[in-house]
Amino acid sequence: MANKFDEKAKHYDSPEQLALAEHFTKVIRSLLDGYQIDTIVDYGGGTGNLALGLADLAEKIILTDISQAMLDQAKQKIEAAGHTHITTQLVDETNKSIKDAYDLLLISLVLHHVPDYKDLLEELFVTLNDNGQFIMIDFYQDLEANYSGFDLDLLAKELESLGLKTVTKELIIEGDALFMRPQGKAFILQAIKTTQL
Numbered sequence: 001m002a003n004k005f006d007e008k009a010k011h012y013d014s015p016e017q018l019a020l021a022e023h024f025t026k027v028i029r030s031l032l033d034g035y036q037i038d039t040i041v042d043y044g045g046g047t048g049n050l051a052l053g054l055a056d057l058a059e060k061i062i063l064t065d066i067s068q069a070m071l072d073q074a075k076q077k078i079e080a081a082g083h084t085h086i087t088t089q090l091v092d093e094t095n096k097s098i099k100d101a102y103d104l105l106l107i108s109l110v111l112h113h114v115p116d117y118k119d120l121l122e123e124l125f126v127t128l129n130d131n132g133q134f135i136m137i138d139f140y141q142d143l144e145a146n147y148s149g150f151d152l153d154l155l156a157k158e159l160e161s162l163g164l165k166t167v168t169k170e171l172i173i174e175g176d177a178l179f180m181r182p183q184g185k186a187f188i189l190q191a192i193k194t195t196q197l
């Protein structure tokens with residue numbers, strides 16, 4: 001079934017979007033410095049820019065999305081780069097969990113689209129390895145502007161209730177027309193799955 005992201009897929013990789021992905025990738029790499037990561041899940045990975053930017057860090061990357069058109073764009077780029085260790089998986093309401101165990105769950109600019117994001121995270125964290133990482137990029141809550149976003153203190157508490165300790169939460173970018181939001185502000189959050197909370 002087609003969705004609103006299918007329509008965006010062909011034009012998603014604008015120069016602005018590619019520059020943003022390059023910036024995100026740089027920050028993610030700096031947060032992961034010193035950690036051993038074998039398998040990455042890039043949930044809602046879209047056209048694959050982050051997965052491609054992190055390709056050398058892991059033995060296996062699973063790129064999932066609810067949009068087949070986004071995944072088709074990603075597949076073309078993955079094949080052109082010769083990255084046989086990056087695979088794609090279409091997800092939907094009935095099939096969103098990841099069967100394999102993994103070390104890093106990356107979710108960038110996706111969860112503000114997902115009203116029941118806590119249930120989704122709970123499901124995804126089941127196969128995240130102990131001491132595995134969760135990295136999320138999304139928008140700060142902006143009650144005045146009435147856009148969907150996150151209160152970071154609340155999010156950290158929710159993650160704690162799901163067994164993850166937040167180690168970093170900081171501004172990653174702000175701009176006048178970030179994703180068509182006037183004065184848009186996005187954060188990056190890093191959390192670790194641990195039994196010692």
Ligand SMILES: C[S@@+](CC[C@H](N)C(=O)[O-])C[C@H]1O[C@@H](n2cnc3c(N)ncnc32)[C@H](O)[C@@H]1O
Nearest residue numbers: 005044045046065066067070108109110113114
């Ligand atoms: C703004 S794009 C971000 C793409 C990529 N993560 C990035 O940072 O460049 C949002 C992506 O999330 C996907 N998406 C939205 N809701 C989703 C859901 N419930 N499960 C999986 N993917 C979803 C969309 O199809 C789209 O590709």
